[in-house]
Amino acid sequence: MDDERILERERYQIEQILQLESEELQVEEVEESSDDDDVQTNSGGTSASVEFTYDTSLAALHSYLGEVEYTHNRLAFLDGGAVLTLPLFYLEGVVLFPEARLPLRVILPNFIAAVERALRQVDAPYSIGVVRLYRDPNNGKIKFATTGTTAEIRQYRRLEDGSVNIVARGQQRFRLRRHWIDGDGAPCGEVQIIQEDLPLRTPQDAVGKLAPLRNLRIGSVLQMPSLYDSHNQHSWNDGNDSDAISEGSFDSELSSAERMLHRAALVSSYGSDLVEESVSSDDEKFERDLELQTGRSHLDNYEGFMHAEYSKRNEETSSGVGKRALLDNQTCRRVGRRKYSIGHLRYAPRAFWPSWVYHMYDSYILAQRAADRWKHVVRAPSMDGFVMKPDLLSFHIASKIPVSESTRQELLEIDGISYRLRREIELLESLDRIRCKTCQTLIARRSDMLVMSTEGPLGAYANPHGFVHEVTTLFKANGLAIKGLPSKEYSWFPGYAWSIADCASCENHMGWLFTATRKKLKPRSFWGIRSSQVADETR
Template sequence: MDEEDTENNNNNNNNNERRLMLLERELLQIEQIRQLDSEELEIEEVEHGHQSSDDDDARQFDDRTYGGASAPGGYTFNTSLASMHSYLGEVEDTHNRMAFLDGGVILNVPLFYLEGVVLFPEATLPLRVIQPNFIAAVDRALRQVEAPYTIGVVRVYRDTDDGRIRFATTGTTAEIRQYRRLEDGSINVVTRGQQRFRLKRRWIEVEGAPCGEIQIIEEDLPLRTPRDAVGQLTPLTNLSASSTSHSKLLDHDSDALSDDSFESELSLTERRLHTSALVSSYRSDLFGESTSSDDEKFMCEPEHSSLHSTNNRSDEVLPMKKVMSHRPCRGAKRVNYSLRSLRECPRAYWPNWVYQMYDSYTLAQRLSDMWKKVVGTPNMETFVRKPGLLSFHVASKIPVSESTRQELLEIDGISYRLRREIQLLENFDQIKCRSCQTLIANRSDMLVMSTDGPLGAYVNPSGYVHEIMTLLKANGLALIGVPTEEYSWFPGYAWTVAYCATCEYQMGWLFTAINKKLKPRSFWGIRSSQVADDTR
């Protein structure tokens, strides 16, 4: 018995030491933030100049689409509880809804600089304000006339090269929606992201409140494919003129004469590129859309010589007759073309599929389809109609590292942000520890435990904000201490600190159900700041 007692005491001592070590690390991070107040102020000039903003209806749309009374998959946990941040206690509504500011507007607001947090428009950010300087910042926001109840949120990080603390130059304004002042002087606050801004300069006021001069970013409009990108006539007359019979089939009207002016404005090189694009477009129509995937495996060579035969000069325009002569071999499905389908050719310089690559609404549909596979089947119809809103919605919840999410925040064009998010979802497959690259979980382990989505921000009693992604399963993690229900972000679940078993950095928490009827019985919350930036 003495040996067992000794071993248990040693294990308890080791657990206590690890817990103290993790606590010291977190306190060190908080102290680093406090040191920012005494740093020399820097003025950073940034470029600006964008297009018009989205309409107010899109901005005010409620993005809570991940379930109501219960989570999917037979789970019984009420996912709306986590998004209410009930652990903060009772908070009073400010009943303030500020109108959105015009792009390019410059104003002074109190600043909150947070480590490990990237706030996006329409995302919720809870705060437990303990430090005197940030309490002064909240008080200033509550009484200011210009942009009342508004603060600026900026990500702060430590440079890996020289170890210095850096401020991001792109942040998001946050409107204080709820708050409560406690007896000890601290303030519990629930804010909501509003508009992106560029940080031009920052300073500390006499009462200690950190402030900054910001410029609201003017958001661009979603891009649409031009109406004339696909027309009813071929753009080059020599394509139709090369075959008399084909010319009769197309039945050109007087509008066809206008194509001569289009052709005359093209150089020889441009004409070759455009003709080549048309040929590719016709071949795609002939072979790609009308045959099944099995048929595509058994396509024959054309009856005549190839498109790039030695009999044809490189600068020769390919006749339509030869383009139409390429057809599938025996056994493949035959194509029945109507006159309309033959006449629907690109009228613009590039084929239609090129424009679709940057069509915001096409990209929004594609992204929403991919996002449904990650988080289940939320209602995304309204988001697809508002591509700008969808791009912020996914960016605020996509389970990637904070540096990658900051990159998304800094992208100005809606189409470019949507394309980047599609790329991230295509490459997103594994979650690894940032420090040692240990595999923690796979994409299939993602779990939605909040109406805010698979990733959300939560604040602990010390005022430190954590953005965590929820997982049903995780590997390579060890636990410290016993489960506790105190200040739990997920009502009905007790939490235990989890750290990487390889490098012993804190990765997050294990949440275990207290009520036997709650499902899932347990899940993990992984800090996004500790996730490896393993994206391309």
């Protein structure tokens, strides 16, 4: 029944496409305008003309491939870690993600052989492996990405000239272990399926549920192991995570006296009424007045001991080459006298980290943040339906976010849902300018993005020569030169004719200008920019 509903809907959409194609080609001149008065926010995308009449579901059908029939084959997901051999498609300028759609126009004999092998293989029927092909910027050599995605052939049609049209769908990520050409000339690869992690949620009893540590004494802390020894931790600066650091290794470098002071500071931060400035374990900082993060009641017990300990250290180091500033009686008595009331710390919950640290790795909280940011930046298609499926959301955003192909390959290689979502939030927050990869000419800004397909502002499309392009659609663009007359043959967007657009500065092929072929179609024109020609810069 589901397939019948899909076919019925697609028949209706194809009728719309045929009606558009029967219209007489009427291409109007494009008037470039930098005035933002005629641009408004629209449900169709970030920026759109005042009127938007185009049916964005038409582009997602890839009707330019002709009639393609459903294969009715559905491969069950493979176990993580499974190793198998697949026919390989290596595509320049394309990064495929799970759940993303991939159109293919297969005309080369070796790739036709790869399709034939996929159709008859038993262990993974109708499945191919897709990896990105790129040139090393240092030496210009062709290289294969080591992380790719399996794709299942969902629609298939063989043409009279022997070529094959395909619509495939991404399935699972894999690591490419090795690749070769088989006896029939088909590219093949040995791949290992990546074991995906499960979405993580902050444990309900981890933060804010336990009693505060009000009566913890220093004596008990000095005998307990470091609070951080059993965990891989991060240092935090202004709320942002940075490189990992081991508190255990820091603790081991302190003298016995310094270690007690350091742990006393930890106690005061969890339960003491009073707190002081922190002491440093760096010998060079002994030149300053040592100010300890501990309450006066605790310090009185240690003042004499600390003076004796540092006096001993003075005798041991005074014969060395360098001079050190040592803790004298006056400094020792002055330690701890600068006190600041932080009574609210008495009620800190018994958790290793504050709640915001846990939230940085809560997949569901990150999914909500990513969906909200997507709604603010791109607007359509909405990601709200995937908030409770953080794994799918991370792949959907990665497959649609309008950034360079190398950045999207980076997203594909990230293991861990929370890490991928955090990187995507960072990209969405920094996404502002689109520049030419070759000459860095400013082409467009974030506000110029336009969604012309239900697949999002970025989609993959195949041309008649077998090349696949990932294209970002824009309402307007700068610094581009149009070449040749408009053509509606093999148009990716039914109802629009296309013209080649080159960078006016370096003359590299940046994309296409699409112009409406009938007066009632809105927007009148838009641009399609190749992601392979977009610079990595996002700020």
